[in-house]
Amino acid sequence: MLLFLLMMLVFSSASAQQTQGLIADVAGEFAFVRIQYDSYYGGGYYGGPWLTDFPASDQNFLRGVSRLTNVRVMDEPIIMRFDDEAIFDYPFLYALEMGRGGGVALSPSEIDNLREYLLRGGFLLIDDFWGQQQWDAFYSGFSQVFPDREMIELQADHEIYHTFYDIDGPQMIPGRGGRQGFGQAEINNASNHAIMDDAGRVMVLINWNSDMGDGWEHTYDQWYPTQYANSAYQLGINYLIYSLTH
Secondary structure (H helix, E strand, O other): OHHHHHHHHHHHHHHHHHHHHHHHHHOOOEOOEEEOOEEOOOOOOOOOHHHOOOOHHHHHHHHHHHHHOOOOEOOOOEEEOOOOHHHHHOOEEEEEOOOOOOOEEOOHHHHHHHHHHHHOOOEEEEEEEOHHHHHHHHHHHHOOOOOOOOOEEOOOOOHHHHOOOOOOOOOOOOOOOOOOOOOHHHOOOOEEEEEEOOOOOEEEEEEEOOOHHHHHHOOOOOOOOHHHHHHHHHHHHHHHHHHHHO
16 A cells, blocks of 8 residues: 555656646747748748748747756747737747848738837847848838837947847858858848837847848758857847846
8 A cells, every 4th residue: 555655656746747847838938939921022931031940940949048048938939920919928029031022011000019019118039131132121111110210230238248148249140051151142240230219228139141040940950050050049048038138
């Protein structure tokens, strides 16, 4: 009888631990929300530019956050649009390639909902578009969200680069097909721009001439340089911690 009770106790303890693990995965405090959007000309990879690198990029970043920080994460990314009311439940949104396909095409409801989300304290990270032509296409569409606010270039001493890791400003992270030390169109110099709220908080972080998504996606690719993958995680985690604390 005693042996039976001991076995039941061990079984109950193991079951409880498994249940707690499942709860942590399903209800983590951080969910990676990727934004689905329309572009003017369509095209891009796997159904549109917004879906580039999915899902490996998002999943690997979640694993990295779990491994490198104490932030509990959900184990799968979420896809939403800017006009979804549920975005208000998540402090961090991610979008990429918004300079491709003629730029992002936002509806009035998307513009209004995104503006309200950001002014209430939300954070949007925009990644992976290159060169002046893509910048102009991105700016033409996205500037409708805050036509009265500047996109300011961030300097290396901004606190967003020092929230978790100390990083020397923006980092050029090439796509997998880029030449060593260069990104697309032989660009080797990244910059970060931001849209601020009235208190000086970064609402939108714009990662131009750099591709964090490829750094996350190709974490386990033997042909992708580790230094760039490391930079992608460090920058992404800094932006995440900033979004959770500001």
